[in-house]
Amino acid sequence: MQNNSIQIAENDNRYLLLDQYIDSYQDKKGISLNVLQKAQSLFGYLPLEVHKHISFKLGVPIAELYGVTTFYSQFTTEPKGKHTVSVCMGTVCYVKKAQQVIEEVSKILDIKVDQTTMDAMFTLEATRCLGCCSLAPVMMIDSDVFANIHDTSEIWGIIKDYKEGSADNDSL
Ligand code: FES
Helix, strand or coil, X not given: CCCCCCCCCCCCHHHHHHHHHHHCCCCCCCCHHHHHHHHHHHHCCCCHHHHHHHHHHHXXXXXXXXXXXXXXXXXXXXCCCCEEEEEECCHHHHHCCHHHHHHHHHHHHCCCCCCECCCCCEEEEEECCCCCHHHCCCEEECCEEECCCXXXXXXXXXXXXXXXXXXXXXXX
């Protein structure tokens, strides 16, 4: 999905669930973080329309909400795929040619970093050190770690397993 602009309909019943959550608080002061977390768990991401809705409900300026969203890495303003492919671009991985890994993933999925595939299956991310430098270059798909990817031709097989839903969780 080269352009991640999926609109959420105004009558989407997830807004109703969000309102119920907000209304469960008698005192709505200082609950922005909780409400944003709830909204992300409901919608999967936090686009402008969701920020507007929360802003109206809480009486908090949109800019203030965006300040919270952009401060915490747990929040995303773009829709994510079912699987997140994270290629480590930390120093050690970079030296061990992580750039080739990320280029190969990008080519296979036909997306750039921070984009999601048209079928909403994969999001590609470049990350900082994943804490396992001795295994560089390293990539993760969700919580599964793939180490020592010196031969980029093996990446297609790895991704194919996730496409087909046959990936196990014991890949290290
Ligand atoms: S630099 Fe990639 S795991 Fe540390």
